[in-house]
Amino acid sequence: MESLLANGSARVSISFQSLTYRREILNGGLRFGPRYLSNSIPMSSGFSSLRCTYSPNNKENISAGSVTHAKEIDELIHAEEVKQWESGKSVNDIAAKQGITIRRSCRPAPPAGGGMVPTNILEQIIWDKEVEVIQSKQRMPVKTVEGLIKDAAPTRDFIGALKQSYLRTGVPALIAEVKKASPSRGILRENFDPVEIARTYEKNGAACLSILTDEKYFKGSFENLEKVRKAGIKCPLLCKEFIIDLWQIYYARAKGADAVLLIAGVLPDIDIKYMLKTCRELGLTALIEVHNEREMDRVLRINGVQLIGINNRNLETFEVDISNTRKLLESRIQMIQEKDITVVGESGLFTPDDVKFVHDSGVRAVLVGESLIKQEDPGLAIRGLFGKDISN
């Protein structure tokens, strides 16, 4: 393993965070708390101040921290993926064994792609993201991000806000998406002021907001996330990004996110586990997105998952079918309730009947973009979507 890492394989350091993590553990980094990436930094200084000041979801982290930590470390060190990697399998082969078809290309810099051609838009997005992250890390090393986090405001309780809203309204809590464009729909709104839209959503009953930060495909930005956070909006914020590297999670926290999106169709189990652990340490909620039954079953086997999003959009083909939510929930709803997991229905929701359909299937929150953002008055659009005023 050391020799692979020593060869400086970008693929290793960018794709399987936990393998780098394992090296840090074996080198004794554990004594200082989590370290990450080859240019990792000790997180001992002010580490506890990076946590959420108020979040019922973080009780476990605070009360039984060291036992949980040791168990998690042990699980990561002995993960099946690590054994497969040490026996010579590539990260793409290991991911494929979990049903993940999105490959990593890990081009050191564009346009050297090693002859690989992306098979779909999601793979293209991920390959571009790999390059973007490498460049971002060069511009802003992790130490700098850590400094920003120390000055950042505490995170807010994302799942708590969803649960409260559901109890108050009796309809799925709304995560309203602040999104200017998307690959499948192009420009959704010309006149796009993220703060004004966020305020309108909050005023009209949104429990949480989802802020797109990807620039190339969604015309979003981390600046938008930061602006919304600094504008005094109380709704907890999801950083809607294609996360493939821990650096992005730290950066999202620094820019004001309360939650981040982890896509099971892109991340192998070992990355999800490691990223979940990092989220807990930073006081962030992880919304883990699945699209098919295999992804759902993988995620349900991971300890500590509290929030699952079922995307009705196939991100490889753009096909949208809201019956996907029912298909994934129907034989699993009991287990999900027993584990106290909150399920979010995502994409393709336009009418009160659509909302009722996913509600009846078991979701307690919905993530909605297009049907709100395209309307002249996104506040009125919320009333239209639920068939009633959900603001009080």
Ligand SMILES: O=C(O)c1ccccc1NCC(=O)[C@H](O)[C@H](O)COP(=O)(O)O
């Ligand atoms: O929406 C796309 O075109 C897209 C393409 C590739 C990756 C992700 C994509 N969208 C993310 C989402 O699924 C949606 O932004 C979100 O669930 C809201 O969906 P909608 O209400 O249909 O806008």
